[in-house]
Structures are given as structure tokens and as C-alpha cells.
Amino acid sequence: MINSTQTQLEIPMVMGQPYETLPDDLFIPPNALELCLESFSGPMDLLLYLIKKENINILDLDVSEITEQYIQYIELMDILKFELAAEYLVMAATLAEIKSRMMLPVVEAEEDEEDPKLALIKRLQEYQRYKTASENLAILPRVDRDFFIASTALPKIESVIPDLEINKDDLRDIFHEILSRPDLKSSHQIDFEELSTQERIQIILRILSKRNIISFSKTLRKSEGKQGIVVSLLASLELAKDGHVELIQNESNEIFLKSKGRVGNE
């Protein structure tokens, strides 16, 4: 009766559609795609998967072999236009470094320098412990999935129900605030042309030339999501660094950009 969700294989989804056909110019190990490219939780996870697939012990890691496979995978992700986190590239660089070291003639390694291959193996081992732990945790009975709390209706209670500390205006404010939250959930393609910090700086400067102060949220466009926040933040920091604006935070956590008077109409 346990609705265990963990054993379900996921079909890779590309732009919301199940991915069925493969690019023909690339060799993909069988099962690779079913094994949910998208659901690797990070480069360590991908690397562990590759090592497991070869059925080798982490300790016997063959870096050259793994590096090639790893790079194939991230190329595949690239072709499939997965948003590739920088960490995947960092890992590729680490692997490449280890591989190139191994190809160089052995020189006396400096004592205090840690062998990057050993460092990687240690990290992988440590990661694997927690990965296994998380898999164990995922199948533990969980409320609302594997078991439910019993509840009943209360009888009429003669009691002084304390006055609500909230009123209908709070409802409006809260709902409004929810609607105004930038959409942090939607995925996006990184497109550096689309949002430029430089451009955002110009826009903010132009706004500040008309009014003295502006709240940070007013420098956001909801449609730009997370990226928009980043760009606006970078722009604000840049402006603050150059002494054009002062960043003020009030009790409501909202950040304001206050012109320091050096904003001209350029």
C-alpha cells in the first residue's frame, strides 16, 4: 500500500514534452536517457552514476575513462538544452585537470599539495554516504503519503474565542504580496543577450533621475523571474559601489535604492 515514489523511473522531459528521439550524431549508452538526465541532482550524482554503471569501485576510479563519459553527458545535456549549472562545468574542468596530470611524467609532488584525484575520491565517497542516506529517508513512511493523521470535528466550544489579530485588509495585502512575487519556480533558458546588467543600471538611473528613491521590487519585472532579480541586484550593487545610490533596508525587509544626488540626466 505504500505509494513509494522513489522507484519510479522518470522519462526525461524536454521543454515540457517527453523526450523520445535521440540526436543521431552522438553515441548514448543504452538506458542513459531513461535514467533521467534531468534528475541528476548535480555533478557528483552524475559522476557516481557513471562510476556505478561501469560497476567499478570508487577507489579504482579510472579518471580518463570517466572524464570522457562525463563530457559526453554534458555535451548531451547541452544538445538537449538543459540548463547546465556551472557546477557541471567545474567538475569537467576538475576531471580534465586530473587526467592531464596523469599523462604528465611523474614528478615529485609537492608535499603539501593534495592529489586532486584523491580529493575527488574523498568527496565522492562523502557524497555517496549522504546520497544513500537520502534514499533511505525517501522510503521512510511519510505523513500525507504513506500515512494520514486522524482528525475529527470539534464539539461546540463555549469559550472566548480571542479576537482575530488579522482583518480583511491583511488578506488583501497578503494576497497581493503573493501575486507580486517573482516566479522563482519556472525554469528558464539563460540568454545573456536578453537581460543586461548594464542596461538595467541605465534604467534604474533614469528612474532615479525622476524620483529620489525607489524600492528594489520596483526594479523587477515579474516576467523575468529569478534572472530579473539577479540582474537588478547586480545593477543595484554596482550603483552602490560606484556611490550613485545608497541601499536602505527598512523593517519590512524591502530594500530601497536612494539616489545620492549624483545621478544626472545623462
Add this chain to the structure above:
Amino acid sequence: MSSNLTTNTIEALLFGAGRPLRLSEIRSLLENNGIYEDLPSIKISINAIEERYENTSLEIKEVSSGYRLQIKESFSSCLSNLWNEKTPRISKALMETISIIAYKQPVTRGDIEDIRGVHVGTSSIRALLERDWIKVSGFRDVPGRPALYVTTRQFLDDFNMKNISSLPELPEPIDHSSEAFLSEVI
């Protein structure tokens, strides 16, 4: 005749729902679970549950929207201690959920999750049902037939409103105005 399994399944549904269930609803929930019973048999099971709770703190009650399990009236004084001791503080998460239901009703739990962008636990929905601020108004005609929630008369009373149109008007959504704002200066 309904078996003990059927009776227990019905009991589990009543304890799990957090709201009254109609006989017909119970029937279709049982069907989803491979148990086929007609309404009279379900009623018999409900009578069996009634007997089961005779010497306990619970009773089964028929209200306008169906059957529900509730704590017997005689225990209300000890519960009032429990409720008065802790002022019913309303968490931020609960406030967000009720405000979404108020402004966008009828909504499903999934709708609320989409808007809030985080998981909405059954406990929040239950807390609102228990407070009698929301009720199920129907089911959306999509797979899974998720329940649609609307606010209740009690909700209006507690917030001093005559009807739902007394809800304060929303300001123009921020993004529109700021979109205009940004484009205006560009």
C-alpha cells in the same frame, strides 16, 4: 452485507477527510479502492461505526453536507481549556492559503500550490476546514477530481464581511504597473 474491512475503510475516510462526506461520495471513494457497496450497505457500516464509538469520546453526526466524526459535546469544556490556552495563532502559511482561496475561489489545493510556489500540506487545508473558514464546493472535472474549496459564511462573519464582494479591492498588480513603469522610462 458490508464487511469489517468496508466499515474500517469508511471509518478511515471519515477520519482522514477533515470534512463531512456524503454517502454517495463514500461510495465512489470506496469504488476507487475496489470496494463496491450500495448506499444502504454504506449506511449500515456507518451505523456499525456509531455503535463502535458508543462508549468513547466520539460520535458520528449527520450534518447538511454529509457524515462526520466529532467529539461528543460533553468533552467541550476540557477542549476549551486546550483552545483558550493557546491563542489560535494563524501562521503566515495559513494566511496565504486563506487569502488565495478568498480571492480566487473556487480553487483546488494544486492551484494554491501553483500560486504559492510551495507545498501546501493537508494539515493547512484541514486547519481551515476545522475553523470552518472553507468548505468543498465541488470537484474539478479533471483526472483525480480534485476538491474545489470556497470560503464559508463563518469566514465572512469572522472577518466582519457581509458578502465576499466586501473583500478589499486588490491594487493593480505590481508587475503591470512596474512593467509600465520600466517601459515608460526606457
Add this chain to the structure above:
Amino acid sequence: MSSNLTTNTIEALLFGAGRPLRLSEIRSLLENNGIYEDLPSIKISINAIEERYENTSLEIKEVSSGYRLQIKESFSSCLSNLWNEKTPRISKALMETISIIAYKQPVTRGDIEDIRGVHVGTSSIRALLERDWIKVSGFRDVPGRPALYVTTRQFLDDFNMKNISSLPELPEPIDHSSEAFLSEVI
């Protein structure tokens, strides 16, 4: 010896509280109601409630924040139908993050990132805070004073656990004598 009235009152409190109750909490709630019982007698009543539910859909469970009434796991499938929609799915990444917090607490976001090898977004931390599975226990005394996260009682409750040591054991590092091993591969 506790009477049936005491047992029923305890049962009513457990249903009425809507959250787990500790023995000591039950004792003081009973006292408010003029019932004076010591903790062992209350435990006996709880055992009596447990027996009462033997052939029903209910069970009493001790979790981190106390005793609570829940529906036996064998009825879960019909209840997931009731609450419909997909079972609340927690991403692999989020499970890794909560596991690291659970086993290594207190940890900063940076600690988690070191192990997972990826950036841990604010949204995952927020999702865990929102579920009330983690809380900030303090700040590490290093530049930036990053927040230290620990798991909550709610986390244990939601996984039916009494305390953090009920977690499945963290796997040992693969090679214990890694020093010996290190010299070997070099």
C-alpha cells in the same frame, strides 16, 4: 487506576488538539478539568486507547512531539484518493539537502553545497522552512555569519520518528582505513 471517563477525556484531547500531546501536557490538561492522574496512569489509559483501536482503522503513535492518533498505513491508498492529486513529491535534490541537515546538524548552506557539489538555492531552503522541517538554530561565527540549520520536531513527526536517533544509520565511509589506502594509490 484510571477510569473510562479519564480514558475518554484523553482520547477527546488527542482528537481535539490537532497535534501530538505529551504525557505531561495531557496531565495538566486533565488537571484543568478536575481530573488528577499521574503519568503512569495516563500511560495506562493510552494503552487502553491503543487496545480500543485494535480492530479499527486507527492507531496511536508516539512521535517526537508526543502521542497522536493516526490512520493505519493499510488505509493510506484510499486516503490518497481522497486528497487526490499526485502524492507530494520531494525532489531528489531536496531529499539530499534535508538528509545532510538531518545527519550533520547544525550545518550552513555552504556545508551542504560542499557535500552536494552544487549551489543550494534559497528556494530549497525556503521549501524546507515552509514545511517546518528545518529551522535556524544560530549563526556560525565566521565572516558573513551564515545561518546554521537544524531539523525540527515537525520533521521527526512527519516521518513517524520519536527522535533523531531513529533515523536510519548513516552509511559508513566506504573505506575506513583510507589513510592506508591513500598511500597505496599514490
